[in-house]
Amino acid sequence: MPKKNVSRYVLLGLLDWRPMSGYDIKKIVEFSIRDFWSESYGNIYPTLQKFLTDGLAEKTVERQEGKPDRIVYHITPSGRKELVEWLNESYEQRRIRDEFLVKFLFGHLLPVESNIHLVETYRHSLEERMEWYRKSVAQIKKQGLKNRKDLLEYLALLQGIFVRESKLHWCEEALKALQEHQKD
Amino acid sequence: MPKKNVSRYVLLGLLDWRPMSGYDIKKIVEFSIRDFWSESYGNIYPTLQKFLTDGLAEKTVERQEGKPDRIVYHITPSGRKELVEWLNESYEQRRIRDEFLVKFLFGHLLPVESNIHLVETYRHSLEERMEWYRKSVAQIKKQGLKNRKDLLEYLALLQGIFVRESKLHWCEEALKALQEHQKD
DNA sequence: CGTGTCATGTAATCAGTTACATGATTCA
DNA sequence: TGAATCATGTAACTGATTACATGACACG
Structure with missing residues (x-):
């Protein structure tokens, strides 16, 4: 274990x-x-x-x-x-707790507007963090990847970017769907 | 707070x-x-x-x-x-702990082959989980989205799919880069 | 003159897991 | 006959945060 x-x-x-x-x-x-x-x-x-x-x-x-x-x-x-x-050693993924998704999942108890607001705030914080990622990547490109340590650090950064981009994409889809629901 | x-x-x-x-x-x-x-x-x-x-x-x-x-x-x-x-209430993202990325980040202390193996195992577990997501989406499409509760549940599922897809994409990029590094 | 940064530390507390116990039924 | 599933529960432990304390300097 x-x-x-x-x-x-x-x-x-x-x-x-x-x-x-x-x-x-x-x-x-x-x-x-x-x-x-x-x-x-x-x-x-x-x-x-x-x-x-x-x-x-x-x-x-x-x-x-x-x-x-x-x-x-x-x-x-x-x-x-x-x-x-x-x-x-092998590892186990434990202690995964994403408070945003919980609040989102049980959001039917609040008005749709609250759901939309929640996603918009989430999107905003993702975008803010993307700014930091862009700066870090720019800095790495200037310095270059000298060794494997640098490469791994860069790739870990890259996953952060990939995941954040996919979450931003999800925000757009979610907002579209919620606005559609609002009309009905 | x-x-x-x-x-x-x-x-x-x-x-x-x-x-x-x-x-x-x-x-x-x-x-x-x-x-x-x-x-x-x-x-x-x-x-x-x-x-x-x-x-x-x-x-x-x-x-x-x-x-x-x-x-x-x-x-x-x-x-x-x-x-x-x-x-x-507003929320804070706390207790974020991804053991995979830690093991990956400090992987320069192990041979490149170990880094590659780590990513391959990770990719495998992501793919396995994607299978479950595909089945869940198929089931939801059969039943349809009857209300907002269903919609939110579906959207939460969708984020899981988006994030997993982006991580799988990242695995490909990481494996490519590590194999490239291996040659040098 | 108040806020922020630099810098280290501890005691109290809590949140949450692990390991254990119980026990019937079903399946290979 | 051993493992898996169903089902609930608790005591011991540990992992980790929060709140507090200290104190000098820089900045506006």
Whole structure:
């Protein structure tokens, strides 16, 4: 059976990219991978501390002028080993919870106008996020794909774009159908 | 701030469709809405019991021959009222966690062949699920969309199809790119 | 002078899964 | 005779968020 506590491996994976602080990790989760992963400070900081006692990471303290100290975590060989072991395991899709689709699905209890409004708000947030994707792709095209890590990062981004485009397409279809229903 | 414990409202929404047992609910979650919601017995049964004490649902016991009794829950007006209140609230996308994309993203630590295998397995599970979607759509086309509830259910299904199609398309692109990388 | 950013941390709490128990019937 | 389906339930656990605390600096 596959291991739980996937958070650990996400943090190890990010530390494998480059040494980071908990704050850095939070930023990456919020901006880059937020369409497929979420993580709170209350989970990040204790997990990083646990890496130290488990020997999966080491820390260095970076003093900064006018800013608080940064505690930067570096992955160790045994941290990388544990990450690779997890990557080789099979996985299960758990904890899938899309609040939008639930609200949409039970929307017959509200007036059609509310359903339409819900979809329009959803479409708006998808479009906003697409803007970020476009910028990221432009930046990657400038830098080029130097190695497999870059390629995988780019492809993960590409899935985000594909999925968002299909959801935007769905919004159009759904709005058409709901407006049609409104007329009758 | 939006309410947590969305499970409650999913169960209320399902009971609004028709009276159901905990077992029925689990089946619907496993087969119909599993692409955007998951729920365990350990959460379903206590939640249903709480509905009774909160007056959001009432139960009837159905005796069956050769099978255990079924405890069927019926939503009450105040249950429907609480559901509508929740539907009118704004929502936040929380707890987004796609284990596949994490394994894919950090795959540079494994040989390219492993990355390709991961995507192929993923593609296979997507295709399997598409089969279920095709059957469901065929059934709906036979029955027709009688009301808005049916329409919303159909549209929710449609998003599942759109998203899965875009992910399948992505698989092709990803496999192409990885095979290209393999050659170099 | 208030808000936002940088930066780390913990205690309390909750949400939700897992593992277990029970037990009859049906099917291969 | 063993597995699968039907059906309900609970206790133990854990995973993860929320809310709080601290404090300096930059910006308008």
